[in-house]
Amino acid sequence: MNGDGNRNPYIPFPAKIEKITIENADRDIKTFKLAFLDEGHRRAFQYLPGQFAELSIFGKGESPIGIASSPTEEGYLLFTVKKVGVVTSDLHNSEEGRVIGVRGPLGKPYPVEAMEGKNVVIIGGGFAFTTLRSTIRYLLAPENRRRIKNLTCIYGARSPGELIYKEELKEWQGSEDIEMYVTVDKGDESWTGREGFVPTVLKEVAPSSENAIALVCGPPIMLKFTFPMLLGLGFPPEMIVVSLEMRMKCGIGKCGRCNIGNLYVCKDGPVFTYQQLQSLPAEY
């Protein structure tokens, strides 16, 4: 949270849904573009890629959702939300113009300073791509792009329809600032791109681990096969960075449910290094 000692960290800031974008063929992933009603709240919400917020709907509850926008995109926030539970279902039924609550930013961001002067490899799977989208947008901003070397991204989804941010994926595939690999587990008749699981594509692309840092976010099964692949490519455990999720309530390390070992995913994470994970019990 922002260092305002007197603020009550449980009270959300009101924000208006300005735009809703349906992201996938199953129509259960939507991106919500939000703008704070209060200028002071907007200024107070200083975040970096990898952080999250509790989206709040009075009467339904709160859901912790990664921030999909980049702080370089000023004036609004993006949250890409899959319809799964009570809060997210209600959110999905929203119309543009609705006011909801936002509480945050929460958690630790991806280590943007550690990326300085390095090759950055981004590996994402499914709709967990959201905070990685924030990171890519952030790194592609001219003032940040010149501070890193190569930027490589491997992103995969189950099927072509389940890829999110399709317009941007196209844009990035045509860009010289990022080497973009998009893959699907299984294509359809119209799919002309890559087929194969993310870890397999990672093996084929084989980005160099020399002076490099890898950011990983995806479903547990993808993580399970991606870690050994990255280690095999020579990435040291402290240069593999992963974002985890866990059931949360307070988001500030009090309510006691999202711990892995002695660390709380909400306040000590959600971003961890693989080195940290190795020293924690595998209870996630």
Place this chain on the structure above:
Amino acid sequence: MAEDMTPRTIDKRKLPELAGLIIAAGHRLYGPVRNGGEVTLTEIAEKPPLDFAYGNFKMSPKNFFLPQSEVICRFCGGDMLKDAVSAEEKKVLLGIRPCDARAVWLMDKVFLEEPGDFYYKQKRDSTILISAACLSPETTCFCTSVGGSPAGTEGSDILLFDLGKALLLDPASPRGEDFLNRFSEMTSEASKKQVSQKEQLAQEAASRLKKISLDGVAEKFARAFDSDLWAAPSQKCLGCGICTYFCPTCHCFDVTDETVREKGRRLRTWDSCMYPLFTLHASGHNPRPSQKERVRQRFMHKFSYSVQNHGELFCVGCGRCIKNCPVNLDLREVITR
């Protein structure tokens, strides 16, 4: 500092008068009152029949700082109402045991660290804790094994000793000293004899407690995460969660919304790591799928993670979990195994 102030004493017969003054000064006073066979921490209106012959209260005073259920905010439709939080009333808790005061001191480490917990802090700031030294510990007590003592002062503003006809009031914090000064006309300076009587009583009480060896328990548990240590207690455990409700340091909570038509409130309520829903993801995945993981979590949290995070065991040895467990699961057996 508090140590500079000499302890005060008060004749027990003058206690109702002191209570009256405390209440008149705008505090809500809670003290030990016998209701039926049991002494409970009860709100006192006037002339209280205070009873100091008790082991410990059945319930810990956790509820005063982290209520079983409390309102975070109220709302109407999509709008939060501004009247959400009222100012806390000043309270005095008289007669809680040093173990329970220590538990508050431990909870402070979680709730007062940045970002501070607004609701907890309000209650903590407006409540004076007057602990009563525990002169006849029960068989389920083991405070001296987990860092406390029957006359420990952590968390207390004033520590009280029952000297028979009189009570000795020993300030344990600047706030407690200030409080005693405000009512100094009701008390007198303790004599040297009374002070040495107090020390003797404290020593005697401590000597009655059986010490269990917990050296290196945090490291032992950390190594035992994947061991079969958890099989026996988790097979026995019903997952009822009563240990967590009675525990003075268990502080996990849930946040839920409640509505009638469009008016509603956001509540936080006690929750328990003993329940499967506690960690169930919306996706259906559960990182703690069976009672084994849940029992392990409770023990690891208290005896290993808390030591790593706050340098203290999050158990005060009050023995409530032992007394109230429906299947007689004795925590001492697990932590000494």
